[in-house]
Amino acid sequence: MENLNTVEIKSFVPAKDFECSKRFYQIIGFEMVSEFEGIAYFKSGFCSFLLQDFYEPVHSKNFMMHLLVEDAQSWYQHILKLSLDKEFGVKITELVEQPWGMYEFCITDPSGVLWRIAENK
Numbered sequence: 001m002e003n004l005n006t007v008e009i010k011s012f013v014p015a016k017d018f019e020c021s022k023r024f025y026q027i028i029g030f031e032m033v034s035e036f037e038g039i040a041y042f043k044s045g046f047c048s049f050l051l052q053d054f055y056e057p058v059h060s061k062n063f064m065m066h067l068l069v070e071d072a073q074s075w076y077q078h079i080l081k082l083s084l085d086k087e088f089g090v091k092i093t094e095l096v097e098q099p100w101g102m103y104e105f106c107i108t109d110p111s112g113v114l115w116r117i118a119e120n121k
Contacts (some may be wrong), residue, residue, distance in 0.1 A: 010066055011049050014060045016111040018053040023081045024110050055111060064114045072119035079107060
């Protein structure tokens with residue numbers, strides 16, 4: 001009998017400046033669990049991704065991550081308190097209720113990767 005159960009899926013997130021991106025993700029609350037040969041493994045709770053020391057402008061500007069959280073308002077306040085726009089030059093949108101039933105905001109990372117941080121309503 002075949003076992004087709006899945007365990008996990010991770011994205012390889014590009015980094016224009018690997019050191020800067022590692023610092024950014026740690027500041028917002030991800031734990032860097034390991035790093036080896038240009039790949040850093042980050043996690044928060046049951047969510048994780050791999051940051052890679054790789055940058056292609058077109059790829060990075062079209063790369064998107066979606067982080068589903070329990071409380072988007074708390075995440076939004078946390079992100080605003082960090083003044084990431086000043087330190088990293090990132091963009092942060094307003095927290096809005098979307099017509100598809102999510103409460104969300106967006107933030108770009110230092111490489112231009114768009115993160116949608118959302119809560120199911």
